[in-house]
Amino acid sequence: MRIVFAGTPEFAAQHLQALLDAKRQVVAVYTQPDRPAGRGQKLMPSPVKQLALQHAIPVYQPQTLRDPAAQAELAGLEADLMVVVAYGLILPQAVLDMPRLGCINSHASLLPRWRGAAPIQRAIEAGDTESGVTVMQMEAGLDTGPMLLKVSTPITREDTGGTLHDRLAELGSRAVIEAAAALEAGTLKGEVQDDSLATYAHKLNKDEARLDWQRPAVELERLVRAFNPWPICHSSLDGAPVKVHAAQLSTGQGAPGQIIEASKDGLEVACGEGSLTLTRLQLPGGKALAVSDLFNSRREQFAVGKAFE
Numbered sequence: 001m002r003i004v005f006a007g008t009p010e011f012a013a014q015h016l017q018a019l020l021d022a023k024r025q026v027v028a029v030y031t032q033p034d035r036p037a038g039r040g041q042k043l044m045p046s047p048v049k050q051l052a053l054q055h056a057i058p059v060y061q062p063q064t065l066r067d068p069a070a071q072a073e074l075a076g077l078e079a080d081l082m083v084v085v086a087y088g089l090i091l092p093q094a095v096l097d098m099p100r101l102g103c104i105n106s107h108a109s110l111l112p113r114w115r116g117a118a119p120i121q122r123a124i125e126a127g128d129t130e131s132g133v134t135v136m137q138m139e140a141g142l143d144t145g146p147m148l149l150k151v152s153t154p155i156t157r158e159d160t161g162g163t164l165h166d167r168l169a170e171l172g173s174r175a176v177i178e179a180a181a182a183l184e185a186g187t188l189k190g191e192v193q194d195d196s197l198a199t200y201a202h203k204l205n206k207d208e209a210r211l212d213w214q215r216p217a218v219e220l221e222r223l224v225r226a227f228n229p230w231p232i233c234h235s236s237l238d239g240a241p242v243k244v245h246a247a248q249l250s251t252g253q254g255a256p257g258q259i260i261e262a263s264k265d266g267l268e269v270a271c272g273e274g275s276l277t278l279t280r281l282q283l284p285g286g287k288a289l290a291v292s293d294l295f296n297s298r299r300e301q302f303a304v305g306k307a308f309e
Contacts, residue, residue, distance in 0.1 A: 007030075009086050029059050133171045148188050161229065247278045
């Protein structure tokens with residue numbers, strides 16, 4: 001079976017690696033054009049492109065797949081199946097119709113819940129107790145295609161956006177291998193999604209990572225976990241920005257944003273309801289550190305009665 005793979009970030013690269021490990025014939029890779037990154041803003045290839053080049057797989061990076069020339073190039077590959085994972089470009093109907101077995105997508109949620117760009121983080125932020133991966137047959141709508149396979153995993157109180165991402169990448173990789181084999185054998189049938197149950201996972205932005213201390217502590221604790229490792233929740237103290245990498249729920253009371261307890265165990269900050277104990281912080285120009293490593297040298301800065309803004 002000739003497979004064309006389309007994907008861009010690390011989550012997608014793990015799926016490509018799984019196909020290669022399974023000795024699947026990946027005849028070409030599609031990925032987003034190289035983007036500027038880092039302090040020098042040098043053009044960087046995506047994780048999927050880097051992996052493809054390591055295995056001498058031809059790489060294509062069209063700006064759009066609506067271009068007839070790009071479509072003709074893709075048609076010339078004569079793929080039996082196109083596997084799409086976090087590619088970042090819309091596949092027009094002409095492309096969806098090209099492979100003999102169609103195009104399948106590995107999406108990091110239990111569809112129809114959390115269609116869209118940031119399903120992993122939105123599931124944690126919403127307080128979901130379960131997440132998973134859905135492999136679906138792609139159609140023109142956003143994440144609306146028939147579901148071929150679903151695998152689930154609990155979301156624990158310790159999960160961050162990063163840990164859940166890594167677990168779903170592993171589950172999704174195995175699910176795509178299984179789906180490809182079942183499609184090839186003709187034993188897999190799609191299940192139509194119930195649109196009335198659909199929710200949408202909006203793309204993350206840095207502005208919503210600012211902690212609003214008027215909100216209940218339970219919501220802020222989930223936000224801190226969901227937005228780690230990116231964009232990382234933040235606030236400010238004495239006018240200086242402070243990034244919050246980890247926090248725990250507490251039960252103290254006080255004016256929202258005020259430090260009500262301070263020790264090596266953490267900074268307890270009052271919220272609209274309950275309180276949050278900040279346990280890992282990043283100050284300007286420094287690395288993320290446990291409060292236990294910061295407290296002695298910053299005792300005055302973190303004094304009880306001061307308030308995060």
